[in-house]
Amino acid sequence: MPSSALARSRKPRRGTELVCEKVFRPLAHPLVLLFAHLRVPPPVVVVAAGVVGLAGAVELGRHSLLAAALLVQLKTLLDNADGQLARLTGRTSAFGRYLDSEVDLLVNAALFAALGWTTAQPALALAGFVAVTSVLSLNFNAERLSREAAAEPEAEGRGTAVLRRIYGIVYAPQDRLAEALVARRPVLASPTAVSLLANLGMSTQLAAFGLLMVLGHPIGFAWLALAEVAVIALALLTKRTPLEEVA
DSSP: OHHHHHHHTOOOOSSOOHHIIIIIHHHHHHHHHHHHHTTOOHHHHHHHHHHHHHHHHHHHHTTOHHHHHHHHHHHHHHHHHHHHHHHHHTOOOHHHHHHHHHHHHHHHHHHHHHHHHHHTOHHHHHHHHHHHHHHHHHHHHHHHHHHTOOOOOOOOOHHHHHHHHHHHHHTHHHHHHHHHHHHHOGGGGSHHHHHHHHTTSHHHHHHHHHHHHHTTOTTHHHHHHHHHHHHHHHHHHSSSOHHHHHO
C-alpha cells in the first residue's frame, strides 16, 4: 500500500524538517512509486536532480526568475525522491550518498554563481554560498553526532572510491569543524538543537530561495543565509544559550 511504502522510504533521523516532511516528501512519493515500478536506479534520479538544478541556475543567470524558482523546486522534489527510492527498493549505497552530497554542492555553487551574475553582486553571493554551505554542514553533522552513528561498510568500487576522495577534499574539513564545535558546545547535538537545525535543511533553504526569486528579490537569499550564520554564531558565543537552559 502507498502508506506503508511511504513509511518504508522514510529516512531515520533525529529532528524533522517540516517543509521537507509536510510538502516535498509527500509530493515526491508518487514519483518514487513510478521510479520503483520502472526500476530506475537511484543514482539516475540524483543526476536528474542535478541537471534540473543546473538548468535553474542557467535561468537565474538569464534573469528568468519564475522559471528558475520552478526548476529549483523541481530539483528539491527529485532530491527528496532519490533517497526515498533507494530506501524503498533496498538500494542504498555509499556511491549514492556521496553522489547526492556532491551534486547538491555543485548545484548550490552554480545557483550562487548565477545569483552573483544576475544581481551584479558576486561578493555577496559568494558570502551567501559559504554561509549556506556552513549551515547545511552543521545541520548534517549535529544530527549525525547526536546519533553517534558508526560508519557503515562501503562496497569497494572505482566510482565509490573517486567520490569518496572528492568528499574527503570538499566535506571532510567541514565535518571536522562541526565535530570541534560540538565538542566545545555539546548542546549542538541535543534533541532541541538538532530539531531546530533540521529546519534549516536543504529543502527549506531552496524553498526560501524560490520564494525570494518569485518575489523578485533573489539576492535576499544571500542575506538570509548570512543572518542564519549570525544567529548560530551568536548562540555559540553566548556563555549559556537558551538551548542549554532547555536541556
